[in-house]
Amino acid sequence: MNEPAAWRATAAAASTGSPLPDVPPPPSASPSGSPGSPVKIDEATGGSRRRTGVDPVKALMHRHRELCERAVDALEIAAGLEAHGVTDRTAARFRHRDVFSLAEEMYARVPRDSDIEQETRHAVSDTPRGRRPVWAALVLLPGTLGALTLVGLDFTGGRVRLAVGAGGVLAVSAALRAALRRGPLRATAHIVPATRAWTCWLLAYALLGDGLLSAAVAGGPDEAWAPATAPLLALAFAVAPGAWCAQLFGAVARRRLASSRGLEEFAASVRPLLLAVFALFLCALWTLIGVAAAVLGQDAAYAGAGMLGALLLLARLLAAHGRTHAPAVVLGAATAAEVLAVCTVFAGRLPGCGFLAVPVETAVDAWGPGAVPGLACGAGALTLLVHAARTLTRASAHAPTDTTP
Numbered sequence: 001m002n003e004p005a006a007w008r009a010t011a012a013a014a015s016t017g018s019p020l021p022d023v024p025p026p027p028s029a030s031p032s033g034s035p036g037s038p039v040k041i042d043e044a045t046g047g048s049r050r051r052t053g054v055d056p057v058k059a060l061m062h063r064h065r066e067l068c069e070r071a072v073d074a075l076e077i078a079a080g081l082e083a084h085g086v087t088d089r090t091a092a093r094f095r096h097r098d099v100f101s102l103a104e105e106m107y108a109r110v111p112r113d114s115d116i117e118q119e120t121r122h123a124v125s126d127t128p129r130g131r132r133p134v135w136a137a138l139v140l141l142p143g144t145l146g147a148l149t150l151v152g153l154d155f156t157g158g159r160v161r162l163a164v165g166a167g168g169v170l171a172v173s174a175a176l177r178a179a180l181r182r183g184p185l186r187a188t189a190h191i192v193p194a195t196r197a198w199t200c201w202l203l204a205y206a207l208l209g210d211g212l213l214s215a216a217v218a219g220g221p222d223e224a225w226a227p228a229t230a231p232l233l234a235l236a237f238a239v240a241p242g243a244w245c246a247q248l249f250g251a252v253a254r255r256r257l258a259s260s261r262g263l264e265e266f267a268a269s270v271r272p273l274l275l276a277v278f279a280l281f282l283c284a285l286w287t288l289i290g291v292a293a294a295v296l297g298q299d300a301a302y303a304g305a306g307m308l309g310a311l312l313l314l315a316r317l318l319a320a321h322g323r324t325h326a327p328a329v330v331l332g333a334a335t336a337a338e339v340l341a342v343c344t345v346f347a348g349r350l351p352g353c354g355f356l357a358v359p360v361e362t363a364v365d366a367w368g369p370g371a372v373p374g375l376a377c378g379a380g381a382l383t384l385l386v387h388a389a390r391t392l393t394r395a396s397a398h399a400p401t402d403t404t405p
Contacts, residue, residue: 135183303374
């Protein structure tokens with residue numbers, strides 16, 4: 001079906017926010033009073049019809065035809081329009097007070113099969129509820145398997161202990177992968193491959209990094225050091241509250257999307273929600289860190305493990321809403337900062353290079369080895385929090401989908 005040039009021009013202006021173009025009157029509409037005119041324009045409305053020979057809303061519908069046809073409600077159209085740059089100011093050019101009102105008209109005017117529509121609505125509404133018990137149980141597996149692995153390591157030795165440790169790592173990794181493939185933490189966009197590598201490094205540093213850095217600052221390492229298992233155990237158990245907080249954020253945000261009548265109003269109502277959910281997760285994480293450290297008899301790494309957990313939650317929350325580039329960059333920067341910190345300590349032993357180790361040694365002497373991951377991951381978490389406050393408060397980040405498990 002060929003789309004008229006006037007519709008394409010109107011839709012293009014709407015998507016870019018530029019003023020709507022003037023459309024010449026149809027050729028059949030000759031000036032009033034001319035003899036032989038096939039169509040006579042009414043004097044009361046002739047001015048507007050001379051300037052607008054097409055329906056601008058219909059042109060916009062043609063521009064976003066696929067979005068309108070697959071939408072299950074007007075909110076999905078509003079989120080899609082907002083993602084394409086249509087603002088409340090643009091909607092005013094279509095004689096609507098905001099994007100939501102414009103989306104309601106577009107949704108009402110889309111021809112659709114009522115049976116197919118009802119079936120789609122039923123599938124969309126039932127999918128999250130039907131699978132919710134599955135992901136709610138899966139998020140408990142990483143912490144449970146991690147605890148069982150530590151218990152097995154305490155009761156074994158030699159090669160058996162090594163096998164138990166390797167098997168435990170594989171089991172926890174598989175459980176974590178299963179927990180992140182379903183539920184509110186499931187990524188809705190392609191994950192950058194480097195993201196997994198950065199995450200593995202950050203977790204490995206949480207296990208071995210503080211001990212290595214302490215030994216390096218003291219002039220070693222001269223012997224093997226004990227791994228810090230308490231932070232990893234706390235992070236494994238924190239998958240559950242992280243998923244529940246993400247579910248709470250998504251559910252409340254979608255309800256506020258349904259009740260909001262403007263994009264700015266929606267953003268203003270979701271921003272405090274994001275901060276509250278983030279604070280709730282931090283409280284749960286710090287509690288788990290304290291409990292794990294007390295049970296295992298280790299130091300509570302509130303700074304390092306706490307900031308790492310905050311960084312990983314925000315990165316996964318952004319990925320769950322289709323934002324994957326910024327998390328990959330920030331996780332890579334945090335990894336580079338930790339690698340650089342350890343390398344500068346060893347580089348400071350070279351003749352004439354002692355100044356390289358001064359910043360890290362000063363921080364370790366003042367705040368302990370957890371200062372390095374705390375500062376690196378804390379800066380990354382703050383960056384992602386600011387980014388999330390800008391992107392996750394948009395309507396397009398909460399567009400309804402039929403693939404949310």
